[in-house]
Amino acid sequence: xxxxxxxxxxxxxxxxxxxxxxxxxxxxxxxxxxxxxxxxxxxxxxxxxxxxxxxxxxxxxxxxxxxxxxxxxxxxxxxxxxxxxxxxxxxxxxxxxxxxxxxxxxxxxxxxxxxxxxxxxxxxxxxxxxxxxxxxxxxxxxxxxxxxxxxxxxxxxxxxxxxxxxxxxxxxxxxxxxxxxxxxxxxxxxxxxxxxxxxxxxxxxxxxxxxxxxxxxxxxxxxxxxxxxxxxxxxxxxxxxxxxxxxxxxxxxxxxxxxxxxxxxxxxxxxxxxxxxxxxxxxxxxxxxxxxxxxxxxxxxxxxxxxxxxxxxxxxxxxxxxxxxxxxxxxxxxxxxxxxxxxxxxxxxxxxxxxxxxxxxxxxxxxxxxxxxxxxxxxxxxxxxxxxxxxxxxxxxxxxxxxxxxxxxxxxxxxxxxxxxxxxxxxxxxxxxxxxxxxxxxxxxxxxxxxxxxxxxxxxxxxxxxxxxxxxxxxxxxxxxxxx
Numbered sequence: 001x002x003x004x005x006x007x008x009x010x011x012x013x014x015x016x017x018x019x020x021x022x023x024x025x026x027x028x029x030x031x032x033x034x035x036x037x038x039x040x041x042x043x044x045x046x047x048x049x050x051x052x053x054x055x056x057x058x059x060x061x062x063x064x065x066x067x068x069x070x071x072x073x074x075x076x077x078x079x080x081x082x083x084x085x086x087x088x089x090x091x092x093x094x095x096x097x098x099x100x101x102x103x104x105x106x107x108x109x110x111x112x113x114x115x116x117x118x119x120x121x122x123x124x125x126x127x128x129x130x131x132x133x134x135x136x137x138x139x140x141x142x143x144x145x146x147x148x149x150x151x152x153x154x155x156x157x158x159x160x161x162x163x164x165x166x167x168x169x170x171x172x173x174x175x176x177x178x179x180x181x182x183x184x185x186x187x188x189x190x191x192x193x194x195x196x197x198x199x200x201x202x203x204x205x206x207x208x209x210x211x212x213x214x215x216x217x218x219x220x221x222x223x224x225x226x227x228x229x230x231x232x233x234x235x236x237x238x239x240x241x242x243x244x245x246x247x248x249x250x251x252x253x254x255x256x257x258x259x260x261x262x263x264x265x266x267x268x269x270x271x272x273x274x275x276x277x278x279x280x281x282x283x284x285x286x287x288x289x290x291x292x293x294x295x296x297x298x299x300x301x302x303x304x305x306x307x308x309x310x311x312x313x314x315x316x317x318x319x320x321x322x323x324x325x326x327x328x329x330x331x332x333x334x335x336x337x338x339x340x341x342x343x344x345x346x347x348x349x350x351x352x353x354x355x356x357x358x359x360x361x362x363x364x365x366x367x368x369x370x371x372x373x374x375x376x377x378x379x380x381x382x383x384x385x386x387x388x389x390x391x392x393x394x395x396x397x398x399x400x401x402x403x404x405x406x407x408x409x410x411x412x413x414x415x416x417x418x419x420x421x422x423x424x425x426x427x428x429x430x431x432x433x434x435x436x437x438x439x440x441x442x443x444x445x446x447x448x449x450x451x452x453x454x455x456x457x458x459x460x461x462x463x464x465x466x467x468x469x470x471x472x473x474x475x476x477x478x479x480x481x482x483x484x
Contacts, residue, residue, distance in 0.1 A: 003035030004208045006071075007061075008042045008198065011053035014259035015060040017312060018213060018243050018251065021277045025240060026211050027066045028278070028300040038205060039071035040081040044197050049084075060260040063270050064277075065293060070205075078205055083197050090192035093200050093230065094153055094185055102229045103185060105141040105151040106133040128181030129154065153186035155225060163221035168209075168238035168302045175221040183222055195219060199226040202235060211238040211302055238302045241281045244309045251312050263317070267340060267371030272321040280310035290323055322369040334361040337374040344375035345382050353382055360465050363457040380451040381465055386474065392454040397482060401437065402445040406479040408435055409446050410472060419468045421460035428460070449478035 007023040009015065023039075030037035039061065043049040058073060070076030079085055097103040106129075108116075117127045133141070134156060145151050161177040185196040192200075202210060202223070210223075217239045227234050243251040251258060257266070263273060274293060278284070282305050284291050291299075325333065334357060341357065342348055349357065357378060364377055380386060396402065412427045432442045447459050450471055456462055463471050 001208065003030060003033040004038065004206055005030045005035060005211060006038040006040055006202070006205065006207055008040045008201070009054075009057040010042045010045060011050055011057065012045055012048040013053055014261050015057045017258050017260060017263075017277070019057075020060060020064065020260045020273075021243065021280050022212055022240060023061055023066055024064065024274065024277050025238075025282070025300075025302070025305065026209075027068075028296055029209065029211065029302050030069075031297045032300045035208075036069045037066070038076070038081070038207075039068040039073075040201060040205070041072050041083065042194070042198065043082055043084045044087075044192060044194070046084065056261060060264075063260070063264060064274050065270060083192075083201065086197070086201070087190075087192065089204070090197050090200055091186070091190060094192070094196065097155070097185070097226075097229055098153060100229075101138065101156065103153050103155050104134055104136070104138070104182075105145050106154045106182075106184075107136075107141075107144060107149055107151045108133060109150075126179065126181075128179075129183070131159075131182050134182060150188045152184045152188050154182040155185050155222070155229065157182050157225060163224050165220070165224060165234065165237060167217075168211075168236060169241070169305045170214075170217075170239055170307050173217075173220070180221050180225075185226065195222045196226060199223045200230075203227060203230055203232040207235050209236045209238065209302070211240060214239045214242050214307075238305065239307075240305060241307055242309045243280060243312045246311060246313050246315075248311075256314065265372075267373065268317065268321050269324045269336070269371075272317065272324040275324070276317045276320050280312060281305050281308075290320065318369045325368060325371075326366060328365070330362045330365065331358070333365045334358045337361060337364075337371050340371045341375045341378060341382070344379055349382065356381055356465050360457050360461060363461055367457075376453065377456050380453075380456065380462075384470070386452040388448070389453045392448045392452075396444045396448045396454055397478065399441070399445075401441055403479065403482045405431075405435065405437070405442055405445045406449060406475055406482065410475050410479065413463075413468070413472060413475070416468065419464060421458075421464040424463050425460040446475065450474050 005026040007019070007026050009019055027037050029035070039058070041054055041057075043054070054072070061068070068074060070078070071081045094103065098105075113129070116130055116132075120127045120130070133154070141151075157177050157180050159177055163175045163177070163180070165173055167173050183195060184193050186192055201207075220237055220239070224234050245251050257263060260273070264270075271293075275290060275296075278296050278300075279289065282300065284296065284299055328336070334354075338349060338354060338357065360378060360381070364374055367377070368374055408431050409428060412431045413424070416423055416427050428443065428446070432439060435442060443459055444454055447456055447462070448454055450466060451462060457465075
């Protein structure tokens with residue numbers, strides 16, 4: 001049997017870290033077993049679904065390297081793989097279940113339902129739907145519906161009974177039908193609920209394994225009941241552990257950014273995100289935290305996923321990102337960093353500027369944990385409008401020795417003929433000896449005056465990249481402002 005797995009994002013918001021982890025685990029198992037990975041879009045919530053959110057999800061999967069074999073954008077035997085294009089199919093299934101007396105019309109109003117729920121709570125009984133309309137003869141229900149009386153369609157849950165299944169992650173699961181009410185599968189406007197649409201898709205797409213978040217565990221008996229009512233085989237379920245923040249609470253916006261795009265924009269590498277997400281509920285092996293996607297595919301199995309909550313820690317992700325950054329070739333690091341530099345300066349780098357950046361990029365690569373940190377360290381090379389860091393100006397250039405240091409540096413650097421970092425270093429270290437001051441007090445004023453900050457690539461290489469004319473112009477400008 002060929003394994004068939006899917007991810008089904010709802011385009012009602014940006015791709016969440018949790019959904020990306022679910023997609024990754026489904027993709028890994030499909031690739032590990034030589035199966036099929038499918039991407040479908042659950043967009044029955046027309047009021048909240050947006051094309052830009054669908055695109056964000058697809059872009060996020062592609063960025064992570066999660067290619068798919070069937071689905072939106074790549075095609076397959078099931079049309080567009082969007083639920084909004086399958087409404088007729090869901091109604092067809094609903095009508096079939098109604099005809100087979102596996103579903104029935106419910107005419108209870110929202111007010112009646114709420115009143116009965118409150119009464120059940122007061123009496124200590126289950127507050128789910130009490131099945132009142134289940135006893136209405138089907139002919140009478142059909143006449144009332146045909147006359148225009150509002151009604152929803154509910155699945156007739158077998159009673160008494162229970163739904164059992166073996167969860168790959170959580171083991172044997174049992175749900176007594178006393179705790180599963182006759183749930184709605186078709187709303188009064190004829191639109192399908194999540195339970196119906198998702199299950200029909202899984203049946204039609206011949207999904208063999210459903211790996212999804214633990215928060216959907218309570219929906220699983222309902223989906224199994226629909227699947228069996230359709231006369232279809234039940235897929236294998238694996239409910240993935242919830243994601244918590246470092247504080248031990250369920251991951252949410254209180255912990256900061258929770259979308260994949262936010263981390264992508266923050267300069268996280270896709271390889272690092274892939275690696276880190278894979279560790280959220282699964283372990284490659286003892287004391288192994290960094291591995292390739294090929295190694296993950298070879299090792300991954302849903303049966304090895306933990307049922308304990310996994311902690312999403314941005315600090316650990318950033319640490320791992322730093323490991324991956326340092327492992328890039330110098331050219332690859334420069335190429336990936338250029339868009340972040342261009343975003344910071346608001347324009348495209350020229351070819352000459354890209355060559356300058358490529359020269360200094362290796363000096364930065366060992367110093368950053370994400371690509372966003374690159375731009376502030378090099379923007380001084382690509383603009384003449386230097387914005388000076390207030391703290392650096394006050395602490396470094398505000399010191400009483402700064403004017404004298406800048407004056408001496410200008411004098412020394414004016415005499416340099418060969419503008420390379422070795423010659424520049426020799427000139428400025430000679431200046432330190434003459435002034436009898438240390439490197440911190442003697443070189444930091446030059447760094448701040450030229451770059452705008454006390455944090456930059458190594459000073460001598462920075463001056464070489466900037467060029468003699470621009471270096472001296474900046475030193476003279478700041479010296480003038482200090483009154484030296």
